[in-house]
Amino acid sequence: MCTNRHYNSVMAALTFGCFITTAFKDRSIPVDIHVSKVMIKNVDDFTGPRERSDLGFVTFDISANLQPIFDWNVKELFLYLTAEYSTKSNALNQVVLWDKIVLRGDNTKLNLRDVKSKYFFFDDGNGLRSNKNITLTLSWNVVPNAGILPLVMGSGHKSLAFPESYETAKSY
Amino acid sequence: MLSAFKSIPTHMDYKGQKLAEQIFQGVILLSAVIGFIYGFTIQQFGWTVYIMLAGFTISCLLTLPPWPVYRKNPLNWQPAMPETSGENRDKPQEIQKKKKHK
Numbered sequence: 001m002c003t004n005r006h007y008n009s010v011m012a013a014l015t016f017g018c019f020i021t022t023a024f025k026d027r028s029i030p031v032d033i034h035v036s037k038v039m040i041k042n043v044d045d046f047t048g049p050r051e052r053s054d055l056g057f058v059t060f061d062i063s064a065n066l067q068p069i070f071d072w073n074v075k076e077l078f079l080y081l082t083a084e085y086s087t088k089s090n091a092l093n094q095v096v097l098w099d100k101i102v103l104r105g106d107n108t109k110l111n112l113r114d115v116k117s118k119y120f121f122f123d124d125g126n127g128l129r130s131n132k133n134i135t136l137t138l139s140w141n142v143v144p145n146a147g148i149l150p151l152v153m154g155s156g157h158k159s160l161a162f163p164e165s166y167e168t169a170k171s172y
Numbered sequence: 173m174l175s176a177f178k179s180i181p182t183h184m185d186y187k188g189q190k191l192a193e194q195i196f197q198g199v200i201l202l203s204a205v206i207g208f209i210y211g212f213t214i215q216q217f218g219w220t221v222y223i224m225l226a227g228f229t230i231s232c233l234l235t236l237p238p239w240p241v242y243r244k245n246p247l248n249w250q251p252a253m254p255e256t257s258g259e260n261r262d263k264p265q266e267i268q269k270k271k272k273h274k
Contacts, residue, residue: 010204018217072215
């Protein structure tokens with residue numbers, strides 16, 4: 001059936017058109033991050049080579065308006081919150097604390113309060129205690145209908161410091 | 173009832189086939205342009221796909237069945253030649269000759 005081949009090539013051209021109208025867009029938006037609670041423990045880390053490692057606990061607020069990112073070539077966003085810092089043993093550490101999938105059609109106004117981290121904030125060692133500069137940033141992976149999946153960092157970050165001493169026997 | 177089915181035409185002539193091809197290509201291109209503009213305006217590629225599928229359905233309905241408009245230029249066949257009696261006699265004689273040689 002000749003109609004099938006013709007339809008297929010026209011559909012492919014339209015999909016390329018969809019891609020080319022959005023290929024060079026800047027998908028970054030401003031993001032507001034606040035931190036309400038910071039705590040640290042030194043616990044058994046069964047995944048690491050040493051006896052005990054630092055485990056950080058951060059409670060944060062995120063607010064951002066994701067609406068400008070969603071165009072006709074965006075299917076969903078994969079958001080993730082990264083903590084970046086350096087220690088005596090490692091120059092650069094990046095730990096993902098939390099993530100969220102936002103589909104096209106979902107509520108795009110992000111206004112989350114008192115969020116606890118989804119994933120354990122383990123350090124490779126004991127470098128979190130008294131660490132003065134931990135930077136939290138929100139980034140996202142844009143999943144398109146057609147084209148590249150870029151990783152975009154939001155503009156706006158929050159620096160926090162961990163306390164000098166460990167918490168003991170306190171529930172989180 | 174079977175004779176009613178057998179009398180449904182199932183062919184197009186050559187000019188009709190060319191017309192059918194032009195029609196379906198035109199309908200699909202038109203729905204592509206409309207779909208692209210509408211989808212871009214409301215920023216939803218899903219609508220571009222829906223409009224394309226609608227255009228595909230319309231072009232199938234217009235060009236797949238052999239509508240009468242595609243049978244307007246039938247081929248002019250020559251009239252059939254009548255068979256002569258001479259041809260009938262030749263064949264049995266050939267068979268007899270072959271048997272004698274064996």
